[in-house]
Amino acid sequence: xxxxxxxxxxxxxxxxxxxxxxxxxxxxxxxxxxxxxxxxxxxxxxxxxxxxxxxxxxxxxxxxxxxxxxxxxxxxxxxxxxxxxxxxxxxxxxxxxxxxxxxxxxxxxxxxxxxxxxxxxxxxxxxxxxxxxxxxxxxxxxxxxxxxxxxxxxxxxxxxxxxxxxxxxxxxxxxxxxxxxxxxxxxxxxxxxxxxxxxxxxxxxxxxxxxxxxxxxxxxxxxxxxxxxxxxxxxxxxxxxxxxxxxxxxxxxxxxxxxxxxxxxxxxxxxxxxxxxxxxx
Amino acid sequence: xxxxxxxxxxxxxxxxxxxxxxxxxxxxxxxxxxxxxxxxxxxxxxxxxxxxxxxxxxxxxxxxxxxxxxxxxxxxxxxxxxxxxxxxxxxxxxxxxxxxxxxxxxxxxxxxxxxxxxxxxxxxxxxxxxxxxxxxxxxxxxxxxxxxxxxxxxxxxxxxxxxxxxxxxxxxxxxxxxxxxxxxxxxxxxxxxxxxxxxxxxxxxxxxxxxxxxxxxxxxxxxxxxxxxxxxxxxxxxxxxxxxxxxxxxxxxxxxxxxxxxxxxxxxxxxxxxxxxxxxx
Numbered sequence: 070x071x072x073x074x075x076x077x078x079x080x081x082x083x084x085x086x087x088x089x090x091x092x093x094x095x096x097x098x099x100x101x102x103x104x105x106x107x108x109x110x111x112x113x114x115x116x117x118x119x120x121x122x123x124x125x126x127x128x129x130x131x132x133x134x135x136x137x138x139x140x141x142x143x144x145x146x147x148x149x150x151x152x153x154x155x156x157x158x159x160x161x162x163x164x165x166x167x168x169x170x171x172x173x174x175x176x177x178x179x180x181x182x183x184x185x186x187x188x189x190x191x192x193x194x195x196x197x198x199x200x201x202x203x204x205x206x207x208x209x210x211x212x213x214x215x216x217x218x219x220x221x222x223x224x225x226x227x228x229x230x231x232x233x234x235x236x237x238x239x240x241x242x243x244x245x246x247x248x249x250x251x252x253x254x255x256x257x258x259x260x261x262x263x264x265x266x267x268x269x270x271x272x273x274x275x276x277x278x279x280x281x282x283x284x285x286x287x288x289x290x291x292x293x294x295x296x297x298x299x300x301x302x303x304x305x306x307x308x309x310x311x312x313x314x315x316x317x318x319x320x321x322x323x324x325x326x327x328x329x330x331x332x333x334x335x336x337x338x339x340x341x342x343x344x345x346x347x348x349x350x
Numbered sequence: 351x352x353x354x355x356x357x358x359x360x361x362x363x364x365x366x367x368x369x370x371x372x373x374x375x376x377x378x379x380x381x382x383x384x385x386x387x388x389x390x391x392x393x394x395x396x397x398x399x400x401x402x403x404x405x406x407x408x409x410x411x412x413x414x415x416x417x418x419x420x421x422x423x424x425x426x427x428x429x430x431x432x433x434x435x436x437x438x439x440x441x442x443x444x445x446x447x448x449x450x451x452x453x454x455x456x457x458x459x460x461x462x463x464x465x466x467x468x469x470x471x472x473x474x475x476x477x478x479x480x481x482x483x484x485x486x487x488x489x490x491x492x493x494x495x496x497x498x499x500x501x502x503x504x505x506x507x508x509x510x511x512x513x514x515x516x517x518x519x520x521x522x523x524x525x526x527x528x529x530x531x532x533x534x535x536x537x538x539x540x541x542x543x544x545x546x547x548x549x550x551x552x553x554x555x556x557x558x559x560x561x562x563x564x565x566x567x568x569x570x571x572x573x574x575x576x577x578x579x580x581x582x583x584x585x586x587x588x589x590x591x592x593x594x595x596x597x598x599x600x601x602x603x604x605x606x607x608x609x610x611x612x613x614x615x616x617x618x619x620x621x622x623x624x625x626x627x628x629x630x631x
Contacts, residue, residue, distance in 0.1 A: 080517055090369060171599075173461035174479070174513035180454035198455070199514070206515040232455035233480070234487040236361055318452075 130196030411477030
């Protein structure tokens with residue numbers, strides 16, 4: 070397994086692989102890998118000749134009061150996990166090599182980005198779009214895998230690929246959960262044992278929505294009340310949002326329609342967790 | 351010479367050319383080709399295996415009161431000129447095939463774009479950056495040639511390539527002038543015979559700056575006065591800007607330094623003309 074730190078070297082290597090006729094699969098990550106990431110890598114592994122994983126805690130997608138410095142990192146462990154999954158190349162750049170001091174070009178998505186996480190993290194998706202475009206141009210993948218846990222990010226990346234015509238196929242990777250149902254996240258590490266147990270309520274509230282919809286409930290305000298009640302009962306939990314939106318446009322809906330994305334963000338203690346499910350009728 | 355209208359087909363063709371190991375040279379244009387464009391094509395022609403020219407009057411770089419509908423078009427003539435220069439492939443898409451009705455992803459350059467043309471054309475460079483990124487992703491060029499006549503655009507594209515890591519080498523093509531010195535432009539067609547003659551004053555004012563600098567003048571406010579005086583004498587001429595800026599940062603300078611870009615935009619009648627020169631001491 071090859072480890073490349075220099076963006077220029079990464080691009081040279083990618084160009085050479087393309088010239089040799091190899092297909093490139095790509096999984097961008099911020100490291101501190103868990104089974105969720107590994108499942109994305111396995112999805113890419115079976116669909117390409119060369120599998121590239123990037124490990125880069127991207128500073129431009131963190132807000133000024135967010136957890137950039139505290140974000141967990143463990144490169145050696147990540148490296149071993151990548152090797153196990155059969156990654157061919159790990160791209161592990163430094164922030165100062167990715168962003169010039171006078172960097173001035175940014176990519177904005179202006180329709181899907183204002184709601185859900187975009188509301189409390191105003192510049193987040195600008196940072197995500199910009200770094201993903203940069204990574205696409207450095208890694209030159211034929212396909213890239215993004216997880217459904219970051220539902221809004223996934224849809225924004227798909228929109229960027231469409232609107233900027235990137236020659237990259239986006240593959241959606243299903244949410245991977247702990248045995249008890251908690252969606253895997255690098256941020257779960259922040260939780261105390263008690264919080265970890267309580268955080269299960271997030272998944273439970275989504276399951277409850279499915280059950281209610283299965284019983285015929287379509288009214289979003291009733292469904293939201295049921296979720297809110299369940300989550301409000303969790304100690305230390307503060308709801309950032311519980312939203313019911315059209316799966317494509319991310320516009321809020323009043324009643325469950327063809328495909329509705331139910332997404333939530335909840336702070337448990339100081340840890341912000343997200344989860345989601347798509348319900349269809 | 352192949353003519354492709356569909357963006358999807360263009361990208362497929364480009365991917366196939368790359369797989370076959372061909373290098374692709376690219377000249378993006380808005381058509382109504384003149385010797386200026388042809389000189390860019392010849393520069394690309396000698397540096398690549400396959401030469402692609404796009405002809406696309408990009409709606410998103412025109413402001414609401416600008417000349418989008420009136421912009422001159424003559425595809426058959428353009429086609430013949432491309433064939434003469436040895437273009438292999440003309441990409442000639444329709445606006446509705448380039449932009450989805452719900453397009454929502456845009457590229458902004460935020461340091462070089464606010465001055466010069468960006469001041470009177472606030473969304474212009476957002477449109478330029480976005481369409482050039484799209485064209486790069488569809489044509490997949492190894493190198494692309496941009497003219498020095500659009501000095502600010504050239505520098506913004508270079509910045510975009512750097513900041514978003516596009517695997518594209520940008521080649522600068524020198525300004526091509528009519529025999530009497532007027533910088534070639536598709537918009538020259540709008541000028542009456544009288545305006546055409548008078549428009550020569552733009553070039554003369556730039557030559558004058560060079561002469562004055564050659565004589566030792568360094569003070570920008572003196573140099574600007576001399577230019578303004580000369581252009582104010584042109585009938586029907588209204589100055590949009592005359593700027594002296596650092597060639598790299600486009601920040602205004604007070605005295606002529608290492609490399610200073612002298613750029614002007616002047617309306618002659620209703621036709622907006624631009625010209626520029628780099629002076630160095």
